[in-house]
Amino acid sequence: MSNRKKSTNSQSASANKSERILAAAYQLFMEHGDVDISIQEIAERAGIAKGTVYLYFQDKEELKNSLITQKSREFFQAAVDALHATDIVGLEEQMIFVINYIINLLTQNPMALRLIAKNLSFGLFNQKLQDYISDDSSDVMQAMLLAAGQNGVQLRSPQVLLFMIIELTSSTCFSCILESRPLPIQDYKPYLFETIRNMIRAATIYPKTA
DSSP: OOHHHHHHHHHHHHHHHHHHHHHHHHHHHHHHOSSOOOHHHHHHHHTSOHHHHHHHOSSHHHHHHHHHHHHHHHHHHHHHHHHHTSOOOSHHHHHHHHHHHHHHHHHHOHHHHHHHHHHHSSOSOOHHHHHHHHSTTSHHHHHHHHHHHHTTOEESSHHHHHHHHHHHHHHHHHHHHHHOOSSOHHHHHHHHHHHHHHHHHHHEEOOOOO
16 A cells, blocks of 8 residues: 555544544533533543544543534535525625524524533634634635625625624624523514624725716
8 A cells, every 4th residue: 555545544534533523522512511521421422542532632622612613614504505505696685694594503403502602702703713714715705705796796804794794693692592682583683684784885895986
């Protein structure tokens, strides 16, 4: 077997173990909530030795952050994929669709929402996820830029706009979903969506008139 093939197989095995650890941790969090689940329990669920977990994650906090990043990215990807299956046009409408889709996913999965909210304060924007979302090549950013281009819209600092929209959504929706405070999420959505529309309009560069 060539060195290149050995290296590829080794990387594949490493990624597989990492995924098994994350999957095991997620299963335990969903079953028991955000209690003090131990590395030993995660290792047993993943079918590996406890020491193996530390080859991939420095400690439980790093494991949690990686898990939250992974699940959050999955939420965004699912929303973008769903958007591509529609015929919705217009930057504002497409952005509202994506945000609404993610809110609905989290509403249907309150245990995942509690995990994200408790461990990341304002939730979806830890550093790894921020880097992903803000990257010009990410599916989320590309979807927004494509919608803007199709509608002849030029945005001022699109990365900042996307950051603000997601931070606003994550920081205000958690309590609405989990505690109906200050409003149940369905009652809160119109306020959120109108604010997002205003943010997009404020970030739009309009042609100068003579």
